[in-house]
Amino acid sequence: MSISTNTAGLAGIVAGQTALSTVGKEGAGLTYRGYSIEDLAEHAIFEEVAWLLLYGELPKQLELDAFLARLQSQRDLPAQLKAVLAQLPESAHPMDVLRTACSALGCLEPEHSAADQFRVAERLLAIFPSALAYWHHFARSGNRIDTESPEPTMAGHFLHLLHGVQPSAEHRRALDASFTLYAEHEFNASTFAARVTASTLSDMYSAITSGIGTLRGPLHGGANEQAMELIERFTDPDHAEQGVLTALSRKEKIMGFGHRVYRDRDPRSDVIKEWSRRLSQAAGDAQLFAISERIEQVLRREKKLFPNLDFYAASAYRFLGIPTLLFTPLFVFARTAGWAAHVIEQRADNRLIRPTADYIGPSTRPFRPIVQR
Numbered sequence: 001m002s003i004s005t006n007t008a009g010l011a012g013i014v015a016g017q018t019a020l021s022t023v024g025k026e027g028a029g030l031t032y033r034g035y036s037i038e039d040l041a042e043h044a045i046f047e048e049v050a051w052l053l054l055y056g057e058l059p060k061q062l063e064l065d066a067f068l069a070r071l072q073s074q075r076d077l078p079a080q081l082k083a084v085l086a087q088l089p090e091s092a093h094p095m096d097v098l099r100t101a102c103s104a105l106g107c108l109e110p111e112h113s114a115a116d117q118f119r120v121a122e123r124l125l126a127i128f129p130s131a132l133a134y135w136h137h138f139a140r141s142g143n144r145i146d147t148e149s150p151e152p153t154m155a156g157h158f159l160h161l162l163h164g165v166q167p168s169a170e171h172r173r174a175l176d177a178s179f180t181l182y183a184e185h186e187f188n189a190s191t192f193a194a195r196v197t198a199s200t201l202s203d204m205y206s207a208i209t210s211g212i213g214t215l216r217g218p219l220h221g222g223a224n225e226q227a228m229e230l231i232e233r234f235t236d237p238d239h240a241e242q243g244v245l246t247a248l249s250r251k252e253k254i255m256g257f258g259h260r261v262y263r264d265r266d267p268r269s270d271v272i273k274e275w276s277r278r279l280s281q282a283a284g285d286a287q288l289f290a291i292s293e294r295i296e297q298v299l300r301r302e303k304k305l306f307p308n309l310d311f312y313a314a315s316a317y318r319f320l321g322i323p324t325l326l327f328t329p330l331f332v333f334a335r336t337a338g339w340a341a342h343v344i345e346q347r348a349d350n351r352l353i354r355p356t357a358d359y360i361g362p363s364t365r366p367f368r369p370i371v372q373r
């Protein structure tokens, strides 16, 4: 079958099966293994969600306790990884740092066989926040931080390492909810990239490295950074309205809006928007949230476009004191659960993913040696 221009970018193509999530399915919306995203973001912690994705069911209390303890015990960085991170300049993009950390760990602690896959998945979940925080502090101040913290969850641990103090319960919970929202999303570009890599029978680290590289772009995970840059350009809602109208008149894309699969709303956006509102009120900030809402109104009015998860995640993360360049890496921390679960699912019923292309180049022609050209 050939791909027409209507299906460019594989839009609308069913490229495989998954038991992990439904995205925008009639009557289901966004679910992870049958549980609605709204219920999970409200009632579960991210580690319960990660367990659900990796192991198929929500954990019992003893399983969750053991999982949290295992992750906590694996946050430490090997000395060689610290040495690699210390070589990376302050100017490096933090996504490149995480991609490098993943790849380097694959050399230090390789996956020996597919039987090793859960160990590697858990190690990556545990180590990414530590690796990023270690590089972040070292590159800026030369300070080699201790990557242990008393925080049982990934959200608390990262905020603790980033700010050097115990986070508030509300900040911990807000970041945790965002991790749940970011954890999984069917055959999005980075997950598909990870599955393609896994389908060649490559290792988990290579698959996750592919995922990170794919997530980095502004049409995918990088949108949350660009959304923040846009919001911060404006001093008040009227200024934002003018700026967005000008950008639209120049046919510029507004990052954090629109979606390949959702048609009229991204259910994750409603949840993160509420967190952004709560955090803005707690911070006593009158402008950032109001500017964001005005941008949303203008995009709906002018283009019938709706915010995706990345738009209000940007302001929520700003209220948590997270630097903009670290926004997409936070997406990596969470999506590692989804990527790893997809790799495991791909391996369980693998067939090499290798589509074909319509050839549009020159017709067959005779080769002439260089002296005759």
Ligand code: COA
Pocket (backbone or CB within 6 Å): 009, 011, 218, 219, 220, 221, 223, 252, 253, 254, 255, 256, 257, 258, 259, 260, 261, 303, 305, 308, 309, 310
């Ligand atoms: N701002 C302005 N216009 C947008 C837009 C946006 N964020 N998203 C889509 N559009 C417009 C396109 O310009 C295009 O208009 P046209 O038909 O007049 O040319 C139309 O809507 C279709 O967009 P297209 O990019 O072809 O849709 P897609 O399905 O290929 O892309 C996205 C989906 C997500 C890549 C796209 O909406 C986008 O680039 N959004 C911004 C990046 C982003 O937030 N990514 C995170 C996704 S979770």
